[in-house]
Each structure stands twice: as C-alpha cells, then as structure tokens.
Amino acid sequence: MKNLSFEEEAHHLTFITSFLKVFHADLKRRQDAVSQGILDTRQDINENISNVVDFADGNVMEFVQMLPEIRRTEMNFNYIHTMLERTKRMLPKPYFGKIVVDGEPLYIGTGTIKDRDDDILIYDWRTPVAGLFYENTTGDLDYIIPDGSRIDATVTERRQFIIEDGTLINMFDSDMYIGDEILQQMITDSSQSKLKNIVSTIQQEQNDVIRLPLSQDTLVYGPPGSGKTSLAMQRIAFLLYQHKNKLDPENILLVSPNEVFNDYLSDVLPELGENHVKNMTFYRLISRFPYFGGRQFETVYENIRRLRETDEGHDIYAYKNSLRYFESLHRFMNRLHETGMEFRELKGEDGIFFTKEQLHHLFYNDLGHHPISRRLSLIRERLLNLYTERVASLTNERFEALLSDNQYIGERHELKNEAHQYAKAQLKIVHRQISLYRFVHFEKLYVNSIEEKAFRNPTIRSIKENHFKYEDIAPLLYMFIRLLGRADKKIQHVLVDEVQDYSNIQYYVLRHFYRNATFTSLGDPNQQIHPGRKDALVAKNHAKKALERSYRSTNQINAFLNTLIPDSIQSASIDGAPVHHVETTDELASVRSILQSDSHPQVAIITPSRESADAWFEQLKDDFPDLKNLGETDTLYNQSFIILPYYLSKGFEYNTVILTDASSYKDSVHILYVLASRATRHLYLMNSD
Numbered sequence: 001m002k003n004l005s006f007e008e009e010a011h012h013l014t015f016i017t018s019f020l021k022v023f024h025a026d027l028k029r030r031q032d033a034v035s036q037g038i039l040d041t042r043q044d045i046n047e048n049i050s051n052v053v054d055f056a057d058g059n060v061m062e063f064v065q066m067l068p069e070i071r072r073t074e075m076n077f078n079y080i081h082t083m084l085e086r087t088k089r090m091l092p093k094p095y096f097g098k099i100v101v102d103g104e105p106l107y108i109g110t111g112t113i114k115d116r117d118d119d120i121l122i123y124d125w126r127t128p129v130a131g132l133f134y135e136n137t138t139g140d141l142d143y144i145i146p147d148g149s150r151i152d153a154t155v156t157e158r159r160q161f162i163i164e165d166g167t168l169i170n171m172f173d174s175d176m177y178i179g180d181e182i183l184q185q186m187i188t189d190s191s192q193s194k195l196k197n198i199v200s201t202i203q204q205e206q207n208d209v210i211r212l213p214l215s216q217d218t219l220v221y222g223p224p225g226s227g228k229t230s231l232a233m234q235r236i237a238f239l240l241y242q243h244k245n246k247l248d249p250e251n252i253l254l255v256s257p258n259e260v261f262n263d264y265l266s267d268v269l270p271e272l273g274e275n276h277v278k279n280m281t282f283y284r285l286i287s288r289f290p291y292f293g294g295r296q297f298e299t300v301y302e303n304i305r306r307l308r309e310t311d312e313g314h315d316i317y318a319y320k321n322s323l324r325y326f327e328s329l330h331r332f333m334n335r336l337h338e339t340g341m342e343f344r345e346l347k348g349e350d351g352i353f354f355t356k357e358q359l360h361h362l363f364y365n366d367l368g369h370h371p372i373s374r375r376l377s378l379i380r381e382r383l384l385n386l387y388t389e390r391v392a393s394l395t396n397e398r399f400e401a402l403l404s405d406n407q408y409i410g411e412r413h414e415l416k417n418e419a420h421q422y423a424k425a426q427l428k429i430v431h432r433q434i435s436l437y438r439f440v441h442f443e444k445l446y447v448n449s450i451e452e453k454a455f456r457n458p459t460i461r462s463i464k465e466n467h468f469k470y471e472d473i474a475p476l477l478y479m480f481i482r483l484l485g486r487a488d489k490k491i492q493h494v495l496v497d498e499v500q501d502y503s504n505i506q507y508y509v510l511r512h513f514y515r516n517a518t519f520t521s522l523g524d525p526n527q528q529i530h531p532g533r534k535d536a537l538v539a540k541n542h543a544k545k546a547l548e549r550s551y552r553s554t555n556q557i558n559a560f561l562n563t564l565i566p567d568s569i570q571s572a573s574i575d576g577a578p579v580h581h582v583e584t585t586d587e588l589a590s591v592r593s594i595l596q597s598d599s600h601p602q603v604a605i606i607t608p609s610r611e612s613a614d615a616w617f618e619q620l621k622d623d624f625p626d627l628k629n630l631g632e633t634d635t636l637y638n639q640s641f642i643i644l645p646y647y648l649s650k651g652f653e654y655n656t657v658i659l660t661d662a663s664s665y666k667d668s669v670h671i672l673y674v675l676a677s678r679a680t681r682h683l684y685l686m687n688s689d
C-alpha cells in the first residue's frame with residue numbers, strides 16, 4: 001500500500017476533526033437529554049414514591065425496580081462526561097502518530113475514539129498495539145496483549161504529525177529514531193514553565209519502563225534530563241489505563257523531593273483531568289504517625305544547611321544512613337520478642353496508672369507467646385479497659401464527694417456528669433498515651449539500637465531538647481512500622497522520584513508502609529545535593545533499568561556537565577549558546593545586565609544559601625517586580641522568574657540558569673552538576689574576583 005501524501009493526510013485530518021466536532025455536539029445534546037432524564041426521575045421519586053420508603057406501602061418494590069434504570073443512566077452520564085472531555089481535549093490535536101500494521105493504518109493519540117460502527121478511528125497511545133509506535137523501527141515486530149500472549153505484527157510505515165489547532169503543519173516518516181525531527185522541535189520549545197507531556201516523542205528506552213507490568217518493582221537510573229520524571233508521569237497514565245478496573249488515581253502515589261513538585265507536574269497528564277495523583281514527601285510521612293505528634297523534626301533543608309554550613313553531626317549522619325546501622329537495627333528489632341523492649345510509665349493527674357514493670361511483665365510473660373504487634377495491641381486493649389474501669393471508679397468517688405459536700409448544688413445527674421468529666425480530665429493524658437501507643441518508649445528503643453556508643457549521647461540530647469534530626473525520622477518510623485505493622489494498604493503503586501536521595505532505611509520505611517504497592521523508583525547517583533554521606537541504595541528484587549540519553553539541556557551545557565562528571569551524559573539535544581563563565585567584580589551589575597539584555601522566557605537565579613537568595617531578592621525586586629523568591633514551604637511552582645537557594649532546585653528546569661557565586665561549589669562537584677543541569681538553554685556561572 002502506498003503511503004498517503006501530505007494532502008491525503010490533511011484530508012484525513014479534516015475528516016477526523018469534523019467527526020470529532022459532530023461527535024462532541026451530539027454528546028452535548030445527549031448530556032442535556034440525560035440530565036433532563038435524571039431530573040425527571042428525581043421528580044418522579046419525590047412525587048410518586050414518598051421520601052420515606054415504606055415497606056407496607058409496597059413502594060420499596062417500585063423503587064427497587066427503578067434501580068437498574070438509575071444505574072444505567074448514571075453510567076451513560078459518566079460515559080458522556082468522559083467523552084465530552086476527551087473530544088474537547090483532542091480536537092486541536094486528534095493524533096500525533098500513525099503506524100501501518102499488517103496493512104491497516106492506525107492513528108495514535110491521547111485517547112481512543114470510535115466511529116458509530118465501533119471502528120477505532122484513533123488508538124489511545126497506551127493500547128498494546130500502539131506500543132509498536134514507540135519501537136523505533138518498522139518490520140516484523142510483536143506486542144503483548146493483557147492476557148500475556150505475544151501478537152506478531154508487520155509494521156510497514158511509521159509517521160509523525162505536527163498538528164496545530166486541527167491543521168496539519170508537517171509530517172515525518174521515521175523508522176530510525178522516532179521523533180528525531182519532532183523531538184528536536186519539542187526540545188527547542190522551552191516556553192513552558194511546568195513539565196511537559198512527552199507522549200508524542202517517548203523514546204524506546206523510556207517506553208520500555210513505562211510499559212513494565214504493574215507487578216514489577218523497578219529501579220531506573222539515568223542522567224539529568226533523561227526523562228525520569230516525565231516517564232514516571234507517563235507510567236502513571238499507562239498503569240491507570242491498563243488497570244482501569246482496579247486502579248484509580250488515588251491508588252497511586254508519587255513520592256517527590258518537595259512540596260512544589262505537585263504543582264510543577266500539574267499540567268503533564270491532562271487526560272487525568274482533575275484527578276491528580278497523590279503526591280507525598282518523605283518528611284510529610286511523619287504526620288501519618290500520631291505517636292510522633294508534638295515532636296519537632298529537622299526538615300531536610302535545615303539538615304542540608306546544617307551539614308553544609310557547620311561541622312556539626314557529619315559522622316552521626318553518615319552512621320545513621322549507613323547499611324551498617326540499618327543491619328544492626330534489623331538485628332536489634334529481631335531480638336525484641338525476647339528481650340530489650342522499653343516501656344513508658346503511665347501516669348495520670350491522680351498518680352501512677354500502670355508501671356513500666358507491669359508493662360514489661362505483660363509483654364514478656366503473660367502475652368509472650370504472641371507476635372509482637374499482637375502483644376502490643378492486646379496490651380493497649382487491656383489498658384483501655386482498665387482506663388474505663390478507673391474512670392468509672394473515680395467518677396463514683398468524685399460523685400460521693402460532691403454529694404457530701406453541700407457547696408455543690410445540682411441535680412444528681414448533673415453532679416454525676418460533673419464527676420465523670422472530672423475523672424476523664426484526671427486521666428486524659430493516660431488515655432492519649434494508651435491510644436497512641438505511647439506506653440511503648442520508641443525514643444529509648446531508638447537510642448538502644450545505636451550500637452556505636454559515641455552516637456548515643458548526641459541522640460539523647462536531641463530527644464531531650466525535642467529537636468530530632470532529619471536522620472532520626474527514618475529509624476523511628478522503621479521501628480514503629482516493624483513493631484506495630486502500620487501501613488497504607490490502599491496504595492497499589494508508588495513512584496519515588498530522586499531516589500538517590502533516600503537511605504536504605506528510608507526506602508525500607510516506604511516499602512513497608514506502602515506494603516501492597518509495587519515501586520518504580522527513579523534517580524541518578526550523580527545527583528547528590530545532600531552534603532552528608534550515605535550508603536548506596538540496595539533495591540532488592542527490582543528490575544534495574546538504565547536510561548542513557550538526555551533531552552533537556554543544549555549540547556554545550558551537556559558537554560560542560562561531562563567535564564564535571566566525565567562521560568555521565570549522552571546528549572540527544574540541540575546546539576545552543578556556549579556556557580557563559582562570567583568573571584566579574586560586580587555580580588549584581590552583571591546579573592542585572594543579563595536580565596536586561598535578553599528576554600529569556602524563564603530565568604532562575606540559583607544561590608548558594610537561603611541568606612544569599614534573600615539578599616539577591618532584596619536587591620533586584622524593585623527593578624524586576626515579577627521576580628519571586630521561592631520559599632522552602634511554597635507549594636505553587638507557577639513562577640517563571642525566580643530566585644532560589646540551590647537545595648530547592650532539585651528536579652526542576654529553567655530556560656536560563658544564573659548561578660551566583662559559582663566558585664562556592666568548587667569542592668562540591670555533584671552540586672554544581674545538579675545546578676548546571678537545570679538549564680535548558682542558557683547557563684551563566686558567575687564568579688566574582
């Protein structure tokens with residue numbers, strides 16, 4: 001079969017867009033009709049079936065008979081709603097690719113569209129057969145369908161389209177690298193400030209990861225700009241499509257490096273509509289454990305600053321993030337069923353409620369034959385019963401006292417109520433301690449788990465001052481999860497971005513807290529911004545995938561990155577301006593002139609500290625009113641002209657990056673590597689004499 005000419009493709013596109021318009025208008029009409037039907041049914045129920053469903057009256061039967069119809073209407077309504085959104089979204093760009101498989105042309109877009117005879121006009125990119133588009137070659141290929149069978153297919157043509165507002169602008173036949181042309185255009189377009197959708201130019205190595213089965217735990221390493229975050233998002237879309245009957249966006253979790261990420265990613269998957277995937281940071285996990293409520297934990301940023309700017313606690317940080325400590329923590333926990341458990345005395349306003357010794361005895365003697373988490377829940381149950389008894393007896397005592405004290409006048413039930421409130425207040429703390437398992441002394445257990453004696457005292461000091469360090473979070477959560485088996489079982493798949501930032505204990509905590517989930521973890525061991533030492537991640541039973549090519553920065557910037565870490569990046573990008581090394585005696589004046597000289601669509605001024613970010617902001621804000629100073633707790637990314645300290649820049653990208661005081665990173669090549677790789681087009685390294 002001869003390939004269609006440009007005119008024929010343009011004609012086909014006109015046919016498709018006309019179809020979509022008519023389909024959309026028809027859906028609108030149907031929506032109005034269905035909405036009217038729903039209103040009529042509601043009115044019918046109100047008028048003819050009384051609001052109080054009465055068994056004797058027999059109207060229950062009438063109502064039950066209406067249920068299938070109501071359900072059908074609801075399904076119809078949902079279908080119309082989905083298709084309305086889809087046709088609206090796809091109208092300007094109905095498809096981006098085409099393959100001819102076994103003689104059949106298949107057009108590929110971001111959703112499936114069928115004609116009135118149920119023939120498919122556009123294939124969703126996530127369908128198994130559409131996967132052939134991303135195979136990078138024509139010829140005899142195969143693809144796997146959901147039941148696991150392999151289907152042979154002969155692909156004779158692969159074509160890509162550039163379509164804007166329903167008009168065919170260009171098309172490319174490609175069977176070497178998909179999208180080289182279009183990819184170049186995607187890469188050239190760096191106008192968007194948030195992360196873009198890469199569906200039309202997904203590369204084969206990325207496609208392989210996106211389409212891995214849900215059941216497969218995977219660790220993906222790739223250099224900056226190799227599309228890890230992008231493919232994580234496409235993988236979410238793919239899994240939701242492939243498992244539409246069992247997965248909802250709320251069953252998927254993205255663990256990201258900061259709170260702004262959510263907003264940065266909010267435009268990537270328009271097909272999810274309002275249903276954003278949940279986003280989480282490791283730090284925020286603490287809030288899922290009420291036991292630790294009221295404890296103050298150092299944030300990751302405070303941690304980075306402390307370790308970079310002071311000499312305090314480097315050894316202890318390295319120890320607590322080491323495999324050595326992780327293993328000793330395991331051993332320590334494994335012994336607890338026999339020995340070493342630590343309890344806290346329970347004490348109310350009226351004195352001791354339960355002693356440590358009693359708790360110890362219950363745990364190792366009375367309940368010693370149960371697994372640990374069972375022992376603890378049984379203890380909690382007993383303590384709660386005891387609490388109820390104690391409240392009752394205290395209430396009685398107080399009631400008698402109130403009765404005999406004629407200062408208190410009131411009805412008996414009022415006095416009883418007052419006595420009850422009094423008893424509860426006396427034991428309020430005890431109740432809280434029992435409910436939250438605070439009779440288990442996790443802090444003491446934690447200290448005991450530290451085999452390296454020299455690190456115990458500083459840990460005790462942090463606990464006493466209620467200023468836990470960032471590195472204390474993971475071991476404490478680890479212990480809680482191991483002892484009490486806490487978990488979020490709703491989550492089916494977790495994607496961890498920037499996984500190189502996680503220690504083995506942190507990863508364990510994530511794996512066990514989301515224990516029903518499989519993981520896709522993505523990162524780059526070369527992108528370490530954290531100044532503390534930690535052992536590399538051992539991701540057992542994960543398929544290991546490596547991405548090679550990088551699409552973000554110009555070839556010049558990528559070449560510069562290779563001077564920092566040799567052979568770390570294979571550039572699949574475009575040429576641009578040389579990297580600017582600006583030697584200056586007046587950094588401020590130089591930055592001003594860069595900002596004034598060119599109209600850069602997006603600029604980030606990255607500074608070596610929070611203080612310098614604030615200082616730069618103060619100096620520039622009057623002349624550049626659009627400039628924003630990104631804060632550690634900000635959640636809105638939508639900023640195209642910002643100042644930020646270096647540790648907040650993880651994962652983002654900007655058209656132009658200006659690194660102030662760049663020589664301050666001369667001993668931290670990995671940090672410089674991360675910062676320089678944020679630039680898509682222009683990189684300025686400012687050095688003052």
Ligand SMILES: Nc1ncnc2c1ncn2[C@@H]1O[C@H](COP(=O)(O)OP(=O)(O)OP(=O)(O)O)[C@@H](O)[C@H]1O
Pocket residue numbers: 183186187195196198201202203206222223224225226227228229230231524527551552650651652653677
């Ligand atoms: N297949 C692709 N087609 C077009 N653009 C792509 C492709 N893959 C990646 N990109 C672009 O490259 C840039 C970097 O992507 P992304 O942020 O996902 O990379 P990353 O590996 O997560 O980077 P980092 O490790 O630096 O955070 C983005 O602008 C993205 O749109």
